[in-house]
Amino acid sequence: MVKLNTVFIPLLMALVSLGCGKKGGSGAVLASNAAQKVYVAPGEKDEVYAFMSGGFNGQIGVYGIPSARLLKILPVFSLHSENSYGYDEETKDMLLTSKGYVTWDDSHHPEISLTGGNHDGRWLFINGNNTPRIARIDLTTFETKEIIEIPNTAGNHASPFLTENTEYAMSATRFSIPIPQRDIAIDEMGKGKFNGSISMIKIDPKDGRMSVELQMLAPAFSYDLSRCGKGPSHDWCFFSTYNTEQAYQMLEVGASKNDKDYIMAFNWVKAKACKDAGKAKDFPGVYYNNYLPENLPAVATKMSGVKLLDPKDCPGVAYYMPTPKSPHGADVDPTGEYIVGGGKLATVLPVHSFSKLLKAVEDKANYTGEVMGIPILKYESTLAGEVKKPCLGPLHTEFDNNGFAYTSCFVSSEVVKWKVESREVVQHLPAFYSIGHLSVVGGDNKKPYGKYLIALNKITKDRFLPVGMELPQSAQLYDISGSTAELLSDFTTVGEPHYAQMIPASVIKDKTKKIFPLEENKHPYAARSEKEAKITRNGKDVHINMTSIRSHFKPDTVEVKKGDMLYFHVTNLEQDYDIPHGFAVYGSTQPNLLIMPGQTKTLKWEAKEVGVFPFYCTDFCSALHQEMQQYIRVTP
């Protein structure tokens, strides 16, 4: 009965808040002020980039803030017919996995690379949840440059959370499975036959290349979210858990029984030391590492075997801090001292203290049990304090530059602003509706930029014009620069953004590349000038090293025989910003190519029938774009 009440009351309150918050809460005077704050005059640029995960579209949406204009859909894990990402000969192997070509994923958490605990704007990492992968995007070209698959993992959700200087990206399992995979009755899940795993993905500081450094077996809980420490807590990462009950059916009840779940404190420096001391074992695990060198075809490498650490063999590598109740966020404040648990079914917001954690682990009296050699600590022993009655369904917390924290609350559909030191709630901000994550500019940094906050809402309902049953996801932009935060605007997002990161535009914009210099184009089939344009035959394969420039292709015409396989390697000879050329062939089963200045891209086309087939430029390039059309002749 007690159980039912705790579920019912939040639901009732959620309904109440849905009912009375409808207007969006800003009077006419405020609204005009808000309009000024989001207005970016023609020709002016936004102050901030927002990178929003696409959720079930597998991509990333890039927005300008405060205008909330969509700047780009950045393809990562899913096919993108707009520019042939994942289809063309150059990028298709980016989506190769041990399960074959997996041309979709569920992307959740974009993470901008860090130096000294602050966003440095070099790379953007994002997880693929369904087929466990981490992708790295180069923020000079806004291209996915590398995707690494993570073996011995299911549900790569607590990922890819970065250490203070991007030494590692952490990845932990949402779904526990038998490791290694084998046939086990599912009801044996709780009997130690299933496991979770924590993976440390090493990031090369020079070129960002990723590799699996180490995996650690973990109890079969669901690892949900993470943050790594900074400053004093540099060596540690914190993972929230739910379903510590290890229920395997009807989790909505079964996984909600325990009064407290845990936040795992994981000492990654110690884990690495244990590996170096030979305590990790060789373990099977097949995975792919796919890398897209600049302006060359992707190189997909099949890898085999990892180093696996059993926490029993590395005492002190991890501790469990009890945290009420099914926590989602495990967020570290700018000083690196506080770890805020967002217990989504809890009525308080627990704030753990890193310095208390270090003291607590010294005294065995604080150990209340252990799982797989990982000690469980007394709740009070690591607790700095609780934010009392913050809201219903607290999920995720970020921080500003003035000592305030902002926690999203799904059930009561709001953002609460509270003071980190005193843990007092100072403001409730309604969100429309049912906010998931939130994002503050640099909100997980040592020095947050602050100023803007975005609420990433899960339910849209009546916020926009209806467009059938599937609605755009709704987001809200708040100004948090003043003493009271203020709602500025509503905007639609693409896919379902789970999390977003924001970075001042000044860190990135001047480093973005405008063209690929032709003299650096090392593509094996590049034609760097019209003189290099040629057709070569190798049996049935016909390679056409083709050039495109305003406003024609070379060679002028292509003649082949029925049954030939044509590879159009089109090099865009332009060396001018924003002059891409497109390339499409009648009857092609592959989408069109979009070729950036100086780039070479390949479209494969089979000469299935006799006749004359046009090809043309699909990206309006010049006054004579329409004339950029030529023919292939297929003879018997």
Place this chain on the structure above:
Amino acid sequence: MILMWKKSLSTMNRRLVLLAAFLMGAVYFLPLWYISLAAPQYPEGLGMYIWINKLSGGTPYDLQNINLLNHYVGMDEIVSSSIPELLYMPYVLVYMIFGAAVTFFLPKLYMIAFGIINLGLVAVAGMADFWRWEYNYGHHLNPEAPIIVPGMAYQPPLLGCKQMLNIDACSMPHTGAVILLAVFGILVYIVWTERKAYLAEQVQNG
């Protein structure tokens, strides 16, 4: 008056001759002229530098992009190798610097006069030649060009700005030309001071 031109230069003016030589040496490393093109589609602009021995773009790619635009109206491609003047102009400058060196060791005022005449001739001939190239580029158009505007020529201005279709072209002297002008000024200054000194001497000698 003939005697005045035979006058030896003061130590100060000898040094100025040396300075003029060094300044002319610097012209090898600095562009002489700059032509900029602006159009609505080119908010960042396109530019072309003219050097003593070459042409170059405002960015490494501007020249290619200017040629891409020009080909629509049928203009010839602008490449350094098609302009022979750029091959021998460096030697003309060598001759001028050599003249300054000789003047340093033979510091007579008539050498300065030669210098002024030579520099003046080079400037006039250079500008005339520049105009001739601009005229040819602007008028020698491929009759099969995609865009033909009846009566339209695309000769850029010698100095100043001019609107041609959607493009606003401006032509301005750059550091190299300013330095050559300064060298000219130095030579004139030398003549002026030496003349003053000569006249003063005449008065003294009665």
